Amino acid sequence: MGLNLLGCSSADKKAVTAEDLLARAQEFENDDRFEEAIRRYQEVRSKFPYSTQALEAELAVADVYYKQESYPEAQAAYQSFRDLHPKHAKSAYVYFRLALSLYMQMPETIDRDLSLAPETILAFSDVIKKFPQSEYIQEAQEKRSELIKKMAEKEIYIGDFYFKRKTYEPALARYEYVLKEYPGIGFDEKSLIRAAYSAYKIGDPHKARHYISSLKKAEIKEAETKSLLKDIKL
Numbered sequence: 001m002g003l004n005l006l007g008c009s010s011a012d013k014k015a016v017t018a019e020d021l022l023a024r025a026q027e028f029e030n031d032d033r034f035e036e037a038i039r040r041y042q043e044v045r046s047k048f049p050y051s052t053q054a055l056e057a058e059l060a061v062a063d064v065y066y067k068q069e070s071y072p073e074a075q076a077a078y079q080s081f082r083d084l085h086p087k088h089a090k091s092a093y094v095y096f097r098l099a100l101s102l103y104m105q106m107p108e109t110i111d112r113d114l115s116l117a118p119e120t121i122l123a124f125s126d127v128i129k130k131f132p133q134s135e136y137i138q139e140a141q142e143k144r145s146e147l148i149k150k151m152a153e154k155e156i157y158i159g160d161f162y163f164k165r166k167t168y169e170p171a172l173a174r175y176e177y178v179l180k181e182y183p184g185i186g187f188d189e190k191s192l193i194r195a196a197y198s199a200y201k202i203g204d205p206h207k208a209r210h211y212i213s214s215l216k217k218a219e220i221k222e223a224e225t226k227s228l229l230k231d232i233k234l
Helices: 003-015 018-030 033-046 051-067 073-085 091-103 117-130 139-166 168-181 188-201 205-216 223-231
Strands: none
Touching: 003 188, 018 033, 018 051, 033 117, 051 091, 073 188, 091 117, 117 139, 117 168, 139 168, 139 188, 168 188, 188 205, 188 223, 205 223
């Protein structure tokens, strides 16, 4: 009995290779047993740290975190892989997945915390700049534009909050910020007229004229703009 057990143990040890461990981890991943898959991938890395399978397992850990919607963990794992292996063949994929991991942590509505937006925009910008021929470029551009627009909408949202309460100084600051940082994406007319009206209300006719002049250079489309123009007596 003892010899048989010893023989089995020796055979098991011979069977355990980096390829075997990686394949077993992949089986757990395919069965959606994510925690066990992560443990097995980490085992590949710890037992065979210099193998090609260890590198594959390292990236697989990030992918599993992403699959199970553990986006902060996925973000950290992709970022670590990116930093440790800057010239890896899958760098475009890693950069894009890092950006997506950040994006998936963003709220859907602008009345929530958007503090992660600048970092996420930068991550998509990295994809666009570094991998302009990659298969990820179109989605990276679309999501980057979406987030920039969302940040502008957030500023408008806050400006409108003050504007409706006739607190014109902070309202003016928000509309001016939109005009400076987010021109040409659909908020110019509203920002110009509300900035002009706010400036007029706080007693800054020079600034009000400036914004009205800028406004009149373009076609006025909104009824609210025409209404507010009538109320500004300069």
